Amino acid sequence: MFKRVVAMGLCAMILCAGSAFAADVNDPVASIKCDIQGRTTNNSINADYYDAYSVATVSGRPANQVKTIYAQVDISNATSGVVYATNQSTEQNKVETRTSARATRGWNQSKISVVARGIARARYTNNNVSHANKSGLTTTIGGRNLSRAVAEESTVIPASNEPDTFGNGKGDKMAAVIQTMFGHDLSDYQYISFSELWETEDLSGDLEKIKEILMDRYIGIKVGEFIPMGFLYKDSTAYTVVEQSDGSVVLSEYKLLDENDASVAAAQSEECEAETSVYLLVGTEKQAVDRALMDSLYQ
Helix, strand or coil, rough: CCCCCCCCCHHHHHHHHCCCCCCCCCCCEEEEEEEEEEEECCCCCCCEEEEEEEEEEECCCCCCEEEEEEEEEEEEEEECEEEEEEEEEEEEECCCCEEEEEEEECCCCEEEEEEEEEEEEECCCCCEHHHHEEEEEEEEEEECCCCCCCCCCCCEEECCCCCCCCCCCCCCHHHHHHHHHHCCCCCCCCCEHHHHHCCCCCCCCHHHHHHHHHHHCCCCCCCCCEEEEECECCCCCCEEEEEECCEEEEEEEECCCCCHHHHHHHHCCCCCCCCCCEEEEEEHHHHHCCCCHHHHHHH
């Protein structure tokens, strides 16, 4: 049974600690760019390094009009979405900030595919915002022949001009995981993948709200956590199922709100100073991971 969340009682947890950019207005003058780049190096300790860099740059407004600027970078498994390395940087009254992260994979470990992604956010003194995100090319680290213990020159992995494909075509498999592990039949729900949300700027309606959920979960993600592959949605309800670092799987249910929804008013209070949210977390359910079943989702 789902653990139900009462909106009014959990205002501080859901809204005040929720999206920093939900229901915000994009600035009509300024813009922000996210530049993502990676570099692989194999070295004399028989390991591959993958260094990823994310740079956030504001244009259109001077530094004294930039309240905060934020950059995030992460390196994750291109198949499962588990995060190997991540870092963030937040500065005030600056038009640029940058951050970097490093993932290491031994040559004697199995080869894995990794991808770097970056996020850029800015809030201005007029309280408007700008946001951008970018994916790097997928590359492989680890799994080298140990007899070749010779350091080679590093290789630059540039930002990708190809769409991010993480989570594409996983709707039926996600519904099967939820049906088998949690007993909920979502076979008639529509599906949207991480990559479709990540790559599409002009979403509207429920899809715009689902993207807010994704970005809220993505910003500040920690090493060992898994990126949501996508969401099943229908009639202002959305679900996602995500493996956890403790060996469990969590199913999350969200209610997608409109501005006149009574639950929004119920969730507001004088103590809650955050922006109005466009969704509420209704509940979660947790089960021990079925390894074969989850692996079928990743394949």
